[in-house]
Amino acid sequence: MMLADIVGWMGTSLIVFAYFYANVLNKPLGILYNCMNILGSLLLAWSLTVNINWAAFSLQIVWIIISLFGIWRVLRSRKDAKEPA
Template identity: 35%
Template sequence: MTTPLDIYSFIGFIGTACIIGAYAYLTWVNEPNPFILHGTNLTGAALLTISLLVHTNWPSLVLEGFWAAIALFGLWKALQKRNAAQ
């Protein structure tokens, strides 16, 4: 592998940690907070996208676009549910 470990790689690693952390949170918590879950996934997707814009890997970049869209939809649903409850 010839890609250097630069600041963009470290940003990508933080994004990866966010997505793995969100999945672990979903698995370990009985009733996960959707704002934590989807917000962490969205943050991870955004950070990985920053990394992928510099170290382009098109399939991964497309995946992060879908990941972010799903997280945004989850946040939108959580906001609707919270507003309906109020």
């Protein structure tokens, strides 16, 4: 098995575990969830550069952007909760 395959499987595992974490364990979609998605997508995207699959690569880029938006929302809601009304 090539290094790219191992990295790709690690990325896939992170994304699947994040999905499991959010849906089966009924955990809120916070920083940990989004960071696991970003890291998983980055690893998977890197592995796809060895044998490029543009559709799968594009999906990882979109997944990263959505996860960054999720982190931004979590941080913004924490800031808003700290500010007096």
